[in-house]
Amino acid sequence: MKRAKRVLKIIGIVLGVILGLVGIFIAWNWKALSAFPLLPSGYEAKELCSCLFVEGRPQPDCEAFIRQSVVPIDSRSFDMEGKAVTVTALWNTRRAHFVSERFGCVIDGAGK
Incomplete structure (x- = not known):
C-alpha cells in the first residue's frame, strides 16, 4: 500500500x-x-486568387491544385468580376483580391 x-x-x-x-x-x-487560425484561410484565399487571376487557370483546376486535407475549409466564394476570393476556415474569413499583373494578389487586412 x-x-x-x-x-x-x-x-x-x-x-x-x-x-x-x-x-x-x-x-x-x-x-x-x-x-495560427488565420493561416489556412489566408493561404488558400491568396493561392486561389493567384491561380485564377494571375495565372489565368480555370476554377476547377485551381481548386484541385490548392486542395489540402490538414485543415477543413468551411467555404469558398469567388467574385470573378471584382477579381477576389473569400475563404472561411477555422472560424476565420480572409479575402484576397487581384491588384495587377506585377503585384498579383494581396490579402485584405494583412498585417492587422
Missing part, C-alpha cells in the same frame, strides 16, 4: 512538471500560436 502511494505521488509530480512546462511553452509562444 505504501509503495502504491509513493508511485502515485511520483506520477503526480511528473504530470505536474509536464503540465507546467507545457504552460510555460504556451505562454512563451502565445503570439505565434494565437495567429
Whole structure:
C-alpha cells in the first residue's frame, strides 16, 4: 500500500512538471500560436486568387491544385468580376483580391 502511494505521488509530480512546462511553452509562444487560425484561410484565399487571376487557370483546376486535407475549409466564394476570393476556415474569413499583373494578389487586412 505504501509503495502504491509513493508511485502515485511520483506520477503526480511528473504530470505536474509536464503540465507546467507545457504552460510555460504556451505562454512563451502565445503570439505565434494565437495567429495560427488565420493561416489556412489566408493561404488558400491568396493561392486561389493567384491561380485564377494571375495565372489565368480555370476554377476547377485551381481548386484541385490548392486542395489540402490538414485543415477543413468551411467555404469558398469567388467574385470573378471584382477579381477576389473569400475563404472561411477555422472560424476565420480572409479575402484576397487581384491588384495587377506585377503585384498579383494581396490579402485584405494583412498585417492587422
